Amino acid sequence: MESPPYDPHLSFTRLFVTAQPALHGFLVSLVHDHHAADDLLQDLAERMWRKFDDYDERRPFVAWGIGFARLLALEWHRRQQRLPIPLAEETLALLADEAAAQAIHHDDRLAALRTCLKHLTDRQRAVLQSRYQKEQSVDAIARESNRTQMAIYKMLKHVHRTLLACISETLTRPMP
Amino acid sequence: MHFGNLDPAHAMSDSNSPSLDNLALRTLHGLADEGERVELARLLGSSPESRRRFLDHAMLHGMLAREAGAGAFAADAPAFFRDIEHPPARKERHLLGFWLPAAAAGIAACVVAFSLLPTRASAALERVIQTLNESHDRTYRIEVIEPADEEMPPRADRGRFPPANFLDGARLWLRGPGEFVLSQSLPNGQSRVIGSDGGESWSLRGGEAVRVSPDPERFGRAIFARSSDLAFLDLRTQIDDLKPLYQIEWLDHSSRETWKLIASRRSADHGGPREVELWFHPETGLLERMILRHLPRGNGGPRSIAVILESTAPLPADFFSHGHYHEPGRTILTEP
Numbered sequence: 001m002e003s004p005p006y007d008p009h010l011s012f013t014r015l016f017v018t019a020q021p022a023l024h025g026f027l028v029s030l031v032h033d034h035h036a037a038d039d040l041l042q043d044l045a046e047r048m049w050r051k052f053d054d055y056d057e058r059r060p061f062v063a064w065g066i067g068f069a070r071l072l073a074l075e076w077h078r079r080q081q082r083l084p085i086p087l088a089e090e091t092l093a094l095l096a097d098e099a100a101a102q103a104i105h106h107d108d109r110l111a112a113l114r115t116c117l118k119h120l121t122d123r124q125r126a127v128l129q130s131r132y133q134k135e136q137s138v139d140a141i142a143r144e145s146n147r148t149q150m151a152i153y154k155m156l157k158h159v160h161r162t163l164l165a166c167i168s169e170t171l172t173r174p175m176p
Numbered sequence: 177m178h179f180g181n182l183d184p185a186h187a188m189s190d191s192n193s194p195s196l197d198n199l200a201l202r203t204l205h206g207l208a209d210e211g212e213r214v215e216l217a218r219l220l221g222s223s224p225e226s227r228r229r230f231l232d233h234a235m236l237h238g239m240l241a242r243e244a245g246a247g248a249f250a251a252d253a254p255a256f257f258r259d260i261e262h263p264p265a266r267k268e269r270h271l272l273g274f275w276l277p278a279a280a281a282g283i284a285a286c287v288v289a290f291s292l293l294p295t296r297a298s299a300a301l302e303r304v305i306q307t308l309n310e311s312h313d314r315t316y317r318i319e320v321i322e323p324a325d326e327e328m329p330p331r332a333d334r335g336r337f338p339p340a341n342f343l344d345g346a347r348l349w350l351r352g353p354g355e356f357v358l359s360q361s362l363p364n365g366q367s368r369v370i371g372s373d374g375g376e377s378w379s380l381r382g383g384e385a386v387r388v389s390p391d392p393e394r395f396g397r398a399i400f401a402r403s404s405d406l407a408f409l410d411l412r413t414q415i416d417d418l419k420p421l422y423q424i425e426w427l428d429h430s431s432r433e434t435w436k437l438i439a440s441r442r443s444a445d446h447g448g449p450r451e452v453e454l455w456f457h458p459e460t461g462l463l464e465r466m467i468l469r470h471l472p473r474g475n476g477g478p479r480s481i482a483v484i485l486e487s488t489a490p491l492p493a494d495f496f497s498h499g500h501y502h503e504p505g506r507t508i509l510t511e512p
Contacts, residue, residue, distance in 0.1 A: 013508065024238060045384075045509055049385065090221070109235065
């Protein structure tokens, strides 16, 4: 039976969809805003598709994409009048090196996060829902729940630290 | 705590750098002041451990945002995780069916108005709500009445063409709950179309790949409210949340052609437009014009817009699916 003809669109889409979470994570790490990362991800897909003929399939697709993503993030920083964090370019480059190393483990972390999310309390889940799903500001959550901004921030901080500890433990736990 | 390093020997305790944790989290949650951001930049330049710890927080922040978009914190979160672990053969649309599109944002303001009117008027407005919920095709044109403040530059973090900045002349098509299409012309000559068929949302710009998300409000979210202080997400279930926010008064109900209401935000502590004007047909309840004044500045878009009914002509059956807007071979990038 003959194999189906090679379809570069299909091939690229499959690779990109699989790599997308890791590339998004890399971009968020450098631009510190997931909406900005969403926009850059679209530009990234466009650039990678244009260069897809040059892609060597023996190389991990994520690693190939990170080269483009790094450049996009650097360009984004140069365009900003006011950065969320006023990083020097050399610090940004160091951060990008570290983020690239972490991106390789992104899928493991995501799987660990999903396990850890199951252990959250209803209250913790509710504050994450307000912050990340409804995209409410900390101020707005505080107003809605009749709490102070500091109280909501502390809840979020506690959830972050709980999740980081759980992910770390999950990833370092010996395989059964 | 650095979870990128799989070697337990490299795991750190949080308590080693509470200051960095605070600075990172306050920055990621938009709470840090200028001094804190400068201090964070200094720390990130000073040690690899600071950078790794910051990246742990930043990557978790990004993953939580994406997981939230996929439904991880929804009411039926256990089903979300079950589906990940044991994917159904075909994704059930009704799991996400309670989310309605953000792009129908202004219409939500009508619901605020309807629920606060005196009995006689509220009866008329109930008719309008009913009309809104019926599955009829409507075409609206958006006009910017008052542009963004000059001293407020467009938000650079929203990409080259932030959706909220190109609403003048845009067209909005609505059908049933959750179904919308918004078409915008961009300065580079391209058009951008954002839409949802009620089950999934999608976005395409010019000849680029189509982006599709299982979150029905994923792409409309950028239009109206990043922080949904006035929640534009679900017209039916969020009415009670919106009721206390607006004072509703008649503007004009002497005409046989058009009745007008004005809804004024009760408190500046709440988000959303300061004033919403609604024009509708008294008998059919058809919304003919909606004017949103003093929209929140933080979103980067115009201060005031009008959404004007152009047509009620039927649209093609597949009008709210992305396939209607591109050739069959176009690359489609589906978000997980």
